[in-house]
Amino acid sequence: MVSERSAVQQGAEVLVASNRGPVSYTLGEDGALTAKRGGGGLVSGLSAIGQPPRGGEHLDEGRRADAVWVCAALGAGDREAVRRTGGLLDTADTGGQRVRMLDIPAEVHAAAYNGVANSVLWFVHHMLYQTPLEPAFDADFRGQWAAYEAYNAAFAGALADCAGPGAAVLVQDYHLTLVPGMLRAVRPDVRIAHFSHTPWAPPEYFAMLPDDIQRQVVLGILGADRANFLTERWARAFAACCERALGPDCTVHWPRHETPSVVAMPPEGKAHRTRIGVHGLGADAEFLRERSRRPDVEERMAALREQIGGADRKTIVRVDRTELSKNIVRGLLAFRRLLADRPEWRERVVHLAFAYPSRQDLAVYRDYTAQVGALAEEINAEYGTATWQPVVLHVRDDFARSLAAYRLADVALVNPIRDGMNLVAKEVPVVSDTGCALVLSREAGAWEELGEDALTVNPYDVAQTAEALHEALTMPAPERAARCARLAAAATALPPAQWFLEQLRALGE
Known part of the structure; x- marks a missing residue:
């Protein structure tokens, strides 16, 4: 009105x-x-x-x-x-x-x-x-x-x-x-x-x-x-x-x-x-924790669990707009390298990749969004089975679904080429249900505050990022929970x- x-x-x-x-x-x-x-x-x-x-x-x-x-x-x-x-x-x-x-x-x-x-x-x-x-x-x-x-x-x-x-x-x-x-x-x-x-x-x-x-x-x-x-x-x-x-x-x-x-x-x-x-x-802890417990988020969690399939499967989560700086393509390449180099993870891990279209009035962004979708399809075609879809890609912006993914994350992947801050890196540890590991680019502004408890990667190094994902997935639960708690405290220092x-x-x- x-x-x-x-x-x-x-x-x-x-x-x-x-x-x-x-x-x-x-x-x-x-x-x-x-x-x-x-x-x-x-x-x-x-x-x-x-x-x-x-x-x-x-x-x-x-x-x-x-x-x-x-x-x-x-x-x-x-x-x-x-x-x-x-x-x-x-x-x-x-x-x-x-x-x-x-x-x-x-x-x-x-x-x-x-x-x-x-x-x-x-x-x-x-x-x-x-x-x-x-x-x-x-x-x-x-x-x-x-x-x-x-x-x-x-x-x-x-x-x-x-x-x-x-x-x-x-x-x-x-x-x-x-x-x-x-x-x-x-x-x-x-x-x-x-x-x-x-x-x-x-x-x-x-x-x-x-x-x-x-x-x-x-x-x-x-x-x-x-x-x-x-x-x-x-x-x-x-x-x-x-x-x-x-x-x-x-x-x-x-x-x-x-x-x-x-x-x-x-x-x-x-x-x-x-x-x-x-x-x-910083992240708004009070809002995020309250919002992530609402019924619509619970519904999205149930739907994501069904897509993941298998209660023992691990999840690697990323939530980004498809901006060129977010480095989504190299993140997908790192996940493919993980599956190639570490076959023990096949059928045991799912990459929830939320890539929400951004600036689609610019041709270079439309092309990049299309490239992200094509690469996800290639990985699924190469490694997927009748009961396992390695990459679950969502391109429609849905905040409740993003929060649901935060809660389910075993690993959060934040690997921008360059980022002023990157609030996703701060939000996931705040919302995570059981404590997640954070794989974080040294070129994200958030690295200055979170780098000590994250697994740091060079955003251009696909092999290093794949190895960091393996390290994050195999991190002992007590260490992961302790790191996540420290990450959440640092992330919310200035709401x-x-x-x-x-x-x-x-x-x-």
Whole structure:
């Protein structure tokens, strides 16, 4: 339902900006709009403002701050909702959150989102380019970059309009790298943080971007008072990119035991210090444990047990979107290598592989999704029997089924080529019924927190990953349970609401 009953008031104390908002709309054939609320760390964090402190925790910003979420309309339903409301969404649709949704022209959004954010910045930070062939920054790219600038300018303008004096503004991710600098130029009174949910490329890879684009991206983020990252590794990579891209126009302070800070001194403006923060988003244990015990999850567990067949069979579980960085193909190759090298596991282990399609409007992602499906079929054809399907592949997103797989997992396989954090690595140990072993890529951000109790793999080394799967499957139950308990404790050290509030506190300092 959408109406004009609520409006975002100017003068908000806390603002969040992200490409995707906390609610989306579908437009029915009868013209009715249906709202669907989202979840995640930002939703949990923004909801925490206005709630009483738990456990004596104190928030300097004040729990009852007036908060606004600024986001983009992403589809026809969203755009119709903006048309009917002026972009100020009904709080009945948003779960009580004030949301301003921007109807940026569809062609501008497509060029900014698919042309630059997902096809350039994402590829750079995840180091995914086939460099003999790509990238090639030509006139088409420059047109897409102009759209990216316009997209960021629309957000900066909306934030400037909504923010009260001295407001705290938390800008999210690679879609909006230019917003902090743009907002600083028109609202120097506000406090700004930018959070990167992806890895950050090392300077030699980041340097593939045209020189002026490198400067724009880092200066955009350096318009913030704080540039925040998921791990120390990504934070230091950003500082190194600033040093290389800006040269004498910036000074990086590298404390021995602290996160660096950057002072940008562009010729066209005055010096500004940006402090760099590390906030490792954790799993929401309370929500996951409660949600994973609901009846729909129990139903999915029964269905999965039937597909696995045989109560004594082990399970290797992976849950991913079919993004190129998730390395699903090499994970399947490692499972095939396990069956080839260790025939004793044939008919004794099943690989539950949930590969949910992502970004299917990009051809390279469609091709990758098809490759995942074809390889799973090959493994089943090569090794399957009348009573055993080695790979059970599911491609339809189903959160309850994912939780069911978490509970059943003997081994969790998380082997990304490169990942900002990877919450699956943190969620499975929290939900696992009997304790699972974690096979974890050293290139996942989560490895910094979980590596001591995981079995670490080089994501490109299929043979090593196969051997790690064997080690995980043969790990004694007491050791597996003890490791899983330590993994769960580390994984939940900074749950979503606390993660959000910690950033808000740091910005206040």
